[in-house]
Amino acid sequence: MSWIDAAAWSSAILLLAGLVLLRRHWSRLPALEDDPPLPADPPTVCLCIPVRNEVRELPAAADSWLAQDYPALRIVAVDDGSTDGSSEVLRARETARPDRLRVLRNDHLPPGWLGKNHALHLASEQPEARAAIWLLFADGDVQASPSLLRRAMAFALRQPTDILALIPAVDVGSPGERLALPLAASAFLVLVPPHRVPDPRHPAFCGVGGFTLVRRAAYDAVDGHAGAPLEAVDDMMLARRVKQAGFVNRVARGGPDLHLRMYHGLWDVVRAMRKNTAALPIWWTIPVALPVLMAVGLSPLWLPFAGHPALALLLWLLVPALAGDVQQRITGRPMDLIWALWPLNAFPLGWGTAWAFADRLRGVNHWRGREVRLRP
Structure with missing residues (x-):
């Protein structure tokens, strides 16, 4: 030959x-139940959203999280120096829903931090996040159906879980996005064996910027985002650190009820x-x-x-x-x-x-x- x-x-x-x-x-990626029951007193969740110049997708994304039917949800959004109108979008929604959303403005990035990691760290240090049993990290362009968090929480509570990632659907617009992003999403699934992620003896792990739900205790055990302030792939590496610390990592299907348009062109x-x-x-x-x-x-x-x-x-x-x-x-x-x-x-x-x-x-x-x- x-x-x-x-x-x-x-x-x-x-x-x-x-x-x-x-x-x-x-075929081995589990799905969320359509209408699962929750405890009478569901655990508190604080959603932490980093935002930097995402005005095109932010309005629909923010509205989708404000519309969640999970009763014990609070949201902290960190406006990380936006200059494109994102600040106004967040403030308008904070005014309309102060019971659910609080917005922080941050204009200073300390040395030794990437911007997204610092924004998520700031959010995780707020009183709402400190008081929560679970933290949810989602990017500022992610949209979710009203029942998604309730269904994800039911999935996490049904079995031992400390950090749960959901695989979202990727929305596309331009021909370049339509060509590149579906195959990129497929490549991610090739590299992550979902049935191995919960196995403590297997090195597979999974975190997703669109949806990563983590117990506050597990997050603190690895020093959260402060434990890796310069980690560009923060979602995956947070899952890796949490799993290596002895906690249980799981992954499930999120799309089409969880979806985002990451890029424009x-x-x-x-x-x-x-x-x-x-x-x-x-x-x-x-x-x-x-x-x-x-x-x-x-x-x-x-x-x-x-x-x-x-x-x-x-x-x-x-x-x-x-x-x-x-x-x-x-x-x-x-x-x-x-x-x-x-x-x-x-x-x-x-x-x-x-x-x-x-x-x-x-x-x-x-x-x-x-x-x-x-x-x-």
């Missing part, structure tokens, strides 16, 4: 293995990769891993020239069919024909990852107009 044949079959096997894992993990997607891709502990493997990922992602384009046109066609059709089916179930929306162009995702993947690696070599993290040094 020539080296090109070996590369062709290796790429095909990696893609097919990813699809098998995606389907397997999705392909440029936003690439900038998010710049923030997150090199934030994981194994970031130093990027120079080796990126060429492999690019070759696998582009394999339907180069396999015909390597003498494997049938294999290329099979992969081209299977990825949108199988990954697309999972995305339809998460989002509740029909398959998008643009997914047929999925190999083109390799180009923004390569661009964003290389940019993230360059930032990491410089020792900085860049997001929403802030550049923070990751080391002295």
Whole structure:
């Protein structure tokens, strides 16, 4: 077998293995009950929301949390130096619902913190959060159906749980978002085996920026966000630290009742990769891993020239069919024909990852107009 044949079959096997894992993990991802009972005196929850220049999605997101039918919910939103009208959106809703929402304005980022981590830390230190039995962390662009928190809490109380993540549906608008984000969401499910997350002997863990519910006691045991103030992937790493401290981590389906539009256009997607891709502990493997990922992602384009046109066609059709089916179930929306162009995702993947690696070599993290040094 020539080296090109070996590369062709290796790429095909990696893609097919990813699809098998995606389907397997999705089938093992538990769902929330539709209308579960709650205790007569449900445990208190404080939702902590960091907001920085999110005026396009914030109104609907804030309204969805204010409309939750969970009675023991209080919300603390930290306006982290917004300049786009987000402040006015939050203040209007605080005025309308002071019984449920309190807004803090923060214009100073101390040294040694990333902005989101500091905002969540500030929220977690407020009286409402200090008094709560559970903390819920959700980004400022996340929308939830009115019963979602009640159903998630019932799920957490039904079995030993200290930190629960829900997988949201991702809303898309532009062609670039429609092409890139469904496959990115599928890749997350490939990497996280949900049936292994609660197993204390298995290293799998899961936290999600759209919805991470954690017991206050577990959060304090790992010093919360103050325990990792420069951790860019704060949601996943919080779950990792909590699980490593001996607490129980679980993950379940959130979408379509939990959904968010994270980005507006392909440029936003690439900038998010710049923030997150090199934030994981194994970031130093990027120079080796990126060429492999690019070759696998582009394999339907180069396999015909390597003498494997049938294999290329099979992969081209299977990825949108199988990954697309999972995305339809998460989002509740029909398959998008643009997914047929999925190999083109390799180009923004390569661009964003290389940019993230360059930032990491410089020792900085860049997001929403802030550049923070990751080391002295």
